[in-house]
Amino acid sequence: xxxxxxxxxxxxxxxxxxxxxxxxxxxxxxxxxxxxxxxxxxxxxxxxxxxxxxxxxxxxxxxxxxxxxxxxxxxxxxxxxxxxxxxxxxxxxxxxxxxxxxxxxxxxxxxxxxxxxxxxxxxxxxxxxxxxxxxxxxxxxxxxxxxxxxxxxxxxxxxxxxxxxxxxxxxxxxxxxxxxxxxxxxxxxxxxxxxxxxxxxxxxxxxxxxxxxxxxxxxxxxxxxxxxxxxxxxxxxxxxxxxxxxxxxxxxxxxxxxxxxxxxxxxxxxxxxxxxxxxxxxxxxxxxxxxxxxxxxxxxxxxxxxxxxxxxxxxxxxxxxxxxxxxxxxxxxxxxxxxxxxxxxxxx
Amino acid sequence: xxxxxxxxxxxxxxxxxxxxxxxxxxxxxxxxxxxxxxxxxxxxxxxxxxxxxxxxxxxxxxxxxxxxxxxxxxxxxxxxxxxxxxxxxxxxxxxxxxxxxxxxxxxxxxxxxxxxxxxxxxxxxxxxxxxxxxxxxxxxxxxxxxxxxxxxxxxxxxxxxxxxxxxxxxxxxxxxxxxxxxxxxxxxxxxxxxxxxxxxxxxxxxxxxxxxxxxxxxxxxxxxxxxxxxxxxxxxxxxxxxxxxxxxxxxxxxxxxxxxxxxxxxxxxxxxxxxxxxxxxxxxxxxxxxxxxxxxxxxxxxxxxxxxxxxxxxxxxxxxxxxxxxxxxxxxxxxxxxxxxxxxxxxx
Numbered sequence: 001x002x003x004x005x006x007x008x009x010x011x012x013x014x015x016x017x018x019x020x021x022x023x024x025x026x027x028x029x030x031x032x033x034x035x036x037x038x039x040x041x042x043x044x045x046x047x048x049x050x051x052x053x054x055x056x057x058x059x060x061x062x063x064x065x066x067x068x069x070x071x072x073x074x075x076x077x078x079x080x081x082x083x084x085x086x087x088x089x090x091x092x093x094x095x096x097x098x099x100x101x102x103x104x105x106x107x108x109x110x111x112x113x114x115x116x117x118x119x120x121x122x123x124x125x126x127x128x129x130x131x132x133x134x135x136x137x138x139x140x141x142x143x144x145x146x147x148x149x150x151x152x153x154x155x156x157x158x159x160x161x162x163x164x165x166x167x168x169x170x171x172x173x174x175x176x177x178x179x180x181x182x183x184x185x186x187x188x189x190x191x192x193x194x195x196x197x198x199x200x201x202x203x204x205x206x207x208x209x210x211x212x213x214x215x216x217x218x219x220x221x222x223x224x225x226x227x228x229x230x231x232x233x234x235x236x237x238x239x240x241x242x243x244x245x246x247x248x249x250x251x252x253x254x255x256x257x258x259x260x261x262x263x264x265x266x267x268x269x270x271x272x273x274x275x276x277x278x279x280x281x282x283x284x285x286x287x288x289x290x291x292x293x294x295x296x297x298x299x300x301x302x303x304x305x306x307x308x309x310x311x312x313x314x315x316x317x318x319x320x321x322x323x324x325x326x327x328x329x330x331x332x333x334x335x336x337x338x339x340x341x342x343x344x345x346x347x348x
Numbered sequence: 349x350x351x352x353x354x355x356x357x358x359x360x361x362x363x364x365x366x367x368x369x370x371x372x373x374x375x376x377x378x379x380x381x382x383x384x385x386x387x388x389x390x391x392x393x394x395x396x397x398x399x400x401x402x403x404x405x406x407x408x409x410x411x412x413x414x415x416x417x418x419x420x421x422x423x424x425x426x427x428x429x430x431x432x433x434x435x436x437x438x439x440x441x442x443x444x445x446x447x448x449x450x451x452x453x454x455x456x457x458x459x460x461x462x463x464x465x466x467x468x469x470x471x472x473x474x475x476x477x478x479x480x481x482x483x484x485x486x487x488x489x490x491x492x493x494x495x496x497x498x499x500x501x502x503x504x505x506x507x508x509x510x511x512x513x514x515x516x517x518x519x520x521x522x523x524x525x526x527x528x529x530x531x532x533x534x535x536x537x538x539x540x541x542x543x544x545x546x547x548x549x550x551x552x553x554x555x556x557x558x559x560x561x562x563x564x565x566x567x568x569x570x571x572x573x574x575x576x577x578x579x580x581x582x583x584x585x586x587x588x589x590x591x592x593x594x595x596x597x598x599x600x601x602x603x604x605x606x607x608x609x610x611x612x613x614x615x616x617x618x619x620x621x622x623x624x625x626x627x628x629x630x631x632x633x634x635x636x637x638x639x640x641x642x643x644x645x646x647x648x649x650x651x652x653x654x655x656x657x658x659x660x661x662x663x664x665x666x667x668x669x670x671x672x673x674x675x676x677x678x679x680x681x682x683x684x685x686x687x688x689x690x691x692x693x694x695x696x
Contacts, residue, residue: 111654140598250488306459
């Protein structure tokens with residue numbers, strides 16, 4: 001079946017590029033002696049998680065419990081939820097999940113640790129805990145290595161301290177490495193072994209080996225790549241596996257064409273890009289604006305005519321795949337399969 | 349059931365505010381003698397479309413065929429798809445839908461009109477067509493009233509010319525009204541009756557009566573309202589019916605708290621706002637940044653502690669409800685029901 005038979009807009013995923021992206025990252029990790037624990041937030045599909053594990057990944061990373069439950073249901077059995085799980089509803093689900101899979105979670109506060117300690121005792125389950133460290137990203141995480149050590153010391157019972165985790169700011173690998181280095185010295189001085197040192201982020205994936213002590217990396221976007229990763233130097237357009245197939249539905253003026261993909265397909269993520277996606281078949285066009293179901297292509301000349309179908313590389317693949325209930329696996333222009341984005345919308 | 353029993357993040361819809369918003373807009377339309385044809389892109393739920401029709405709406409508006417099919421399945425029987433439907437797949441579905449409901453579609457090009465004429469003849473169906481006019485919005489639409497007249501003249505057979513449609517630029521009601529006025533003169537001079545003159549957009553809803561000749565208005569966001577509508581002066585915070593319920597999961601520093609709602613819940617739509625939503629219970633906090641599953645709250649002091657649950661009014665309600673498979677209907681803090689967002693993700 002040719003992609004021209006599909007109703008637009010829809011998401012195409014080039015399976016050849018996916019496999020190449022998975023293989024390239026795994027080979028890099030193997031070469032440099034750290035484990036890969038891919039983040040499934042990007043594809044949200046058990047089939048791709050299995051591809052990653054079969055290629056050699058240690059296990060998978062999820063951001064939310066709901067994603068992890070979908071993956072566990074599909075047989076994935078070594079899962080890191082790189083998130084503070086807070087509230088009795090989440091802790092109850094954490095306990096249920098810990099009975100089914102080898103589970104690791106994150107903590108950056110006494111509040112979160114108290115919840116983990118309590119549920120491990122109350123439900124008689126055990127799981128690993130990584131202390132999340134703010135190594136410059138400015139999001140979650142303890143602020144100093146000393147805070148990390150103090151927090152690790154409060155874990156007990158079934159909630160086992162297993163190491164450190166960070167999501168560094170893009171492009172700040174050196175700051176992150178220095179932070180981790182200080183933390184390892186602090187833990188060493190206290191004779192507390194640090195089993196895992198886990199970092200993530202596709203923009204700096206190919207610099208992961210420059211962080212001393214790193215044992216694991218959690219890239220997500222690398223499976224699909226996108227305009228923002230090309231801009232970051234982590235990929236080329238030829239690596240980008242996910243595209244939105246759209247149709248030109250209007251051309252009110254020679255310098256303006258309207259496609260049937262808007263923010264409900266491409267999202268409004270700009271991530272520093274000039275437009276809302278790249279059109280390889282019409283590289284002079286800028287996706288200059290989006291409303292919910294319309295995209296505006298602008299170019300001085302050469303815009304496609306009404307009825308033309310275009311593949312668009314989005315700025316941010318992770319949020320685009322989360323908009324769609326299904327994606328089409330393709331090889332070139334041939335549709336191989338249609339598979340559900342099983343963990344789509346599992347934000348809780 | 350209290351909202352504190354819900355797993356976060358999730359969407360709460362205050363049914364009392366929804367009913368008040370629907371009633372207020374319908375009363376305004378009734379007073380000024382035009383029909384309301386609410387756009388269901390905002391809620392995507394048949395139950396709310398029925399509320400709107402029961403309150404007096406002429407019918408509903410959908411942006412995509414997939415939305416219209418969901419609404420037709422639920423018994424809604426007078427549907428405008430305010431979109432150019434292009435391609436044989438879409439035209440085939442258009443014909444099937446035209447057999448089930450009173451259907452109106454939009455066209456702004458000879459290409460689209462040719463498709464409508466062809467499918468009406470080939471499938472022996474009839475439906476109404478509005479000529480979409482670019483009255484300043486800079487998206488779709490014919491560029492001049494003369495082009496509108498010429499295009500209308502090419503409709504034939506089951507594809508019946510029924511009037512004019514525009515989606516004006518927000519805040520440019522006067523330009524839109526002048527365009528429409530010229531167009532009505534051009535059609536009158538040619539003795540072509542214009543049955544419907546349809547405009548839309550919640551920001552200018554309460555100025556709709558200032559457009560001479562307007563017969564119908566298609567507001568969408570008014571059912572929920574949001575920060576962008578408050579900024580536009582179309583609503584107050586007390587009218588905002590949709591909120592995202594989130595939990596504080598981390599507080600790395602006194603001036604930074606992290607909530608469990610990111611772009612996969614609130615979306616990255618800024619629409620000119622300062623932050624990514626408003627927190628009524630903590631109005632000094634700015635939702636200063638989002639990643640996919642984290643939101644960053646900043647304030648010099650008074651930020652909530654870990655475990656606190658917050659309702660967030662999003663910048664743009666229409667894209668938020670499209671992120672979730674279900675929403676919770678609430679009255680105050682009581683949960684009344686959980687209903688599927690039936691047309692979520694129906695972008696094609």
